[in-house]
Amino acid sequence: MAKLSNLKASATHRVIVYGGPKTGKTLLAGKLAEHFKVIYVGLENGHATLFQLPEEWQSNVEIVNLPDTRSYPIGIETVLKMIKGKVVVCEAHGKVACMACKKAEADTIEIDLTNLGSDTVVVFDSLTQIAASAMANICKGQPDDYKMQTDDWGNLAKLMEIFLSHIQQAAYNVVVISHEVEATTEGKKNVLVPVGGSKNSSRNVAKYFDHVIYAERKNKRHIFASGTDYATTILTGSRTKVCMEATDKAEEASLLAIFKPELYADRVITKDAKVTTTVSATTSSILERLKAKK
Secondary structure, rough: OOOHHHOOOOOOEEEEEEEOOOOOOOHHHHHHHHEEEEEEEEEEHHHHHHOOOOOOHOOEEEEEEEEOOOOOOHHHHHHHHHOOOOOOEEOOOOEOHHHHHHEEEHHHHEEHHHHHHOEEEEEEEOHHHHHHHHHHHHHHOOOOOOOOOOOHHHHHHHHHHHHHHHHHOOEEEEEEEEEEEEEEEOOEEEEEEEEEOHHHHHHHHHHHEEEEEEEEOOOOEEEEEEEOOOOOOOOOEEEEOOOOOOOOOOOOOHHHHHHHHHHHOEEEEEOHHHHHHHHHHHHHHHHHHHHHHH
């Protein structure tokens, strides 16, 4: 048994960034390329957003494109193999140990996440599509209008738990991007949480991460929040008390507040009335927007 006083804080971080579409999630993660090597595992062609980065930053980004679709749900298969050890992924199909590409001597990418240094960040974009890929695999061979049964939902939960538990224990830096869903907590409260499978599964996604960041558009700006008390109906939090919503209007929010805290020594939780009141005014409108989609 080790004493807490003898242990050191982890040198790496596990972060989830979630929110609605076009709220700046991918670019936020991509900007880490200013100081880190970034391995971008994309399932939604989101890497096009990264062309907004300065050219010198782009050279620090390696793209692993997984062309995941409902009829070709390769995403879940590849990421589950990727998080467990060294793999070789073909560029054409996003498949591990693709025999067709090996025979044709086509281009491949060798990835070993388990041996990465703290100078690298792995970005998975997105958890939403990974869950969709898992669902498509479970329903393979079924008609298009097939409705998942109880056992299917159970299998989906197992696949997502495998992925997320490996992320939770990852010794490397990782950022997972997801979208938002309104879920009901055990206390019968409606809260925005990251998508990670079914609504029931999504309620528990945050527990696998050190930092949970919410993204939204407000007053023509991308706003990111990580403070535990940001809003009662939006799940956010940081185990190192990083408070991204405390960013000055003239300064852009950055994940470097987490990955390079020495650059953001003032970005800790404070009881700032301005932050609290600004948030509460927009929370109800976000929930109404989600309900309108149903």
